[in-house]
Amino acid sequence: MFNSRLRIISFSILTVLFSITAVKSQPLSFLADSVTYLWPTDSSTLLSSTFAETRSAHLHAGLDIRTWGREGYQVFATRDAIVHRIGMSPYGYGNVIFLKHDDDSYSVYAHLNRFEPGLQSVADSIRFIDYRAAIDEVIEHKNIRYRQGDLIAFTGSTGVGPPHLHFELRTPEFKPFNPLLTNLRVRDTIPPVFRQLAVEYLDPETLKMQNYHIVNVNSVGNRYNFGDITVHGPVGLAVNVHDRANDTPNIYAVHTLTMVHQSDTLFHSRADYFPHTAARHMFLDRSYPILAETRRGFQRLYKVSGNQLPFYHSLKNHGLIQFENGSYPIQIIATDINGNRSVADVTIHVRGNPGSLNRDITHIPVYPDPPVFEMASIFNWKYIAIDHNEPVLLSSISENIPYQKNEAPYRYLPGSFIEKKISPGRKSTLSTPDKKAWIIFPEDALLDTLHLRMNIIHSQNEIYVNFEPDRLPIHRNIEFSLILPDYLRDNPRLALFSVDQFRNRRFFMSSTNTDGMIRGSLREISSLVISEDNTPPRLGSPRLSRNLAGNHIVIIPARDPETGIDFARSEITVNGLRGLVEYDPEKNWLIYYNPKFRPASSNRVEIVVYDGAGNRSTSSATI
Structure with a gap:
């Protein structure tokens, strides 16, 4: 059941990709040149997002592959593997598969519509034990194995929409790394694009951030200029920069950032991998004050203390601009993983700075001080x-x-x-x-x-x-x-x-x-x-439908704008048969699912739905 191999010889675009040799610059020692990965889907070879992009709560840990706004494309095992873990949820990764390979590395396939029929049956057998629609289970002991190219799932939009396939590779230590460091490639001849420069002003004594200023760029081709900036104390620079690729309008994270003054490298970072436990340190790599206020991910060209990301390979005074009085031409260089390169120039004029070019910076604080408090009643x-x-x-x-x-x-x-x-x-x-x-x-x-x-x-x-x-x-x-x-x-x-x-x-x-x-x-x-919150959820009229696997389901519109739908506490029966209560927060749907359900000419639906504050709505309908 689990070894039904799917050969995709007809998918010629992927065949070309498989033959490309691994990237020569390889920071991940466990990867041998003989290890090849299969492109994980037949939807497309175009990306909507890439590795280490800014997200609302953490760094993006993989690639997002475009599925053209549709669900149901095939997902394949990228290498021979055993199923390590599966999850099903309306949030986060959504429906997800973790495969473990022979070298103890992992691949991850997320936001799936459903698993292949055999694995879906295993998941459902776990869910129906206590009618939990959401699960997160390590099932390696079940010894479910796939060969490279086997069908394992179908693309979807669970967890976070719109429809796409989220694909990760992780080291044996479970650290996400950029899949494009392997033989997997995308067509990209377009250099990165600079948009803005942020100057973060730091306290001369404590080096705590006090304020910031954003400068828009002037550009000619792939050469960019931020003009002249005058400062009166220590500053850190951060850039709003993105990459692009051929045949897609999406924007991506860059791979490397370098800041130089003449021949002196002040800062160099390279985003190849990171510990999953440090994913939140995105808020240190990016300027969190600017991100929180503007929603724009400015990547810092200096390193604050506490930042444990392994991106930084060259730092002078942590990348801080703490120069003596004078004028300093600075170049900022961004490259993508294919080597496309863009350069931005800025001239920093230092006036009245009590600091010294040779000051040894050992600590740049993460947190600012609170403002002066004036008591009032x-x-x-x-x-x-x-x-x-x-x-x-x-x-x-x-x-x-x-x-x-x-x-x-x-x-x-x-x-x-x-x-x-x-x-x-x-x-x-x-x-x-x-x-x-x-x-x-x-x-x-x-x-x-x-x-x-x-x-x-x-x-x-x-x-x-x-x-x-x-x-x-x-x-x-x-x-x-x-x-x-x-x-x-x-x-x-x-x-x-x-x-x-x-x-x-x-x-x-x-x-x-x-x-x-x-x-x-x-x-x-x-x-x-x-x-x-005293307002119970609002329920719409139920209707019969089928999911992409052909199973009969019942869809109930449900919305609660204050505290959301508590789908795990809710219960739905049809003709007396209890089912799992699945939830699609993007569409505001509750979904009744039971593989044994076969609709009759008249079907009685009983619904009990709770919100996050415990308010309860009930409904009965015949469909």
Whole structure:
């Protein structure tokens, strides 16, 4: 069942690709020249994204292969392998397969519509044990094996749309590496494109970031110029730069970045691989303050402390511009993995700088200091209302999003304010003086020493948790807890939201509301709101359909704009037969799935759906 080999001799484009020899510059010692990989799908040989691109929460760990907005293209085993792990989920990787190869390296195939029939049966047998639509299981003990070229799955859009195949290669240590370092190639004769330069101004004494300025580029061909920039102290430079390839409009990450002054290399980075545990360190490689405010991924040409990415091969004073007074021509060179190259020039004029060209830089802090705090008893919480249906994506191109500015008064309560310096390397707790709110920092949570201010603010039926500085990256999740005041203690519909104060949007966070306490795990230090959601999910009329495997399914439109659909808690039966409740958050669909279901001429559908705050909607219909 699992060894039905699919020969793809007719797919001539791929045949050409297989014969290309491995890249000569090979930083991954386990890869032998004799190891060849098969292009993993028959959808196309074009990419919509490449390795180490900016994402909302981490570095992109693989290639995204275009599927032309369609689902159901074939996915093949790139090498002989055993199935190590499978997952099915409406989030993250979606439906995913991890294959383990003979040299203990891995390949990953994500956002799949479904697995090949044999493997899908194995997955379903696990899911129907306790009716869990979402699973994440290591199944290597089942000894399911594929040969190179065997059909393993079909492309889809689960997890993160639109439809595409996400393909990764990982080392035996499970580190993602760029698949284009192997024999796999794409046609690319187009050099990278510079768009903007950011100048990050640092405090002359502490080197903590104070502000930034963005400069647009002037270009002629693939030669770019950012003009003349005058500085009065230490600065770090960062570039908004992307690559392109032939036959596709998509933009990609560059492979290397180099900054030189005359013959002196100040900075050189090369994105070949990274530990998966350091994927969040994208927020250090990129300028996180600029990313949080503008959604643009400016790649730093200097290295801040705490950054554990293995990209950096040449650094002088960590890449910091700390020159004596004078004028300095700087060249910034970007290359893609095919060797296409672009150069950008900028002249830095240093005026009144007390620093020295020979100053030895040993530490560039990650976190800024909080602003000066002025105590007051009445404040205005400024926020902006935005249509939750508007997409907010990371992009090099700005987007206009309609919004409405609002203000709400709030009160400062004694005992709800705390300011503390927290150091990495040991477990710490930040607690308000009244002990009613606290955060536990695991010893490896912080990337650097942090001077943090937390203020708890009460306003009618909401509680605001303000952090200064705000929107800070962390290495590991931190745990937030708050004891609810008496007037909110018995409210089961309170939920925790993170607040993006630059765009003033709220994002529901998974949390618990029990025993008069709200608890949640935070992926970043970002201001919070505890707010009530009393509105149950909205359900549409169910309808019969078939999935791409031909199985009969029932689709129920379901939407909850506040706290989202809790599909794992929901339940659907058709003609008394319980099924799995799958969820497509892009289409706002709940999907009833049971391979045993065969529709009758009249079918009774019973639906119970919950949202993230526990609100419940029920519906019965005959279809």
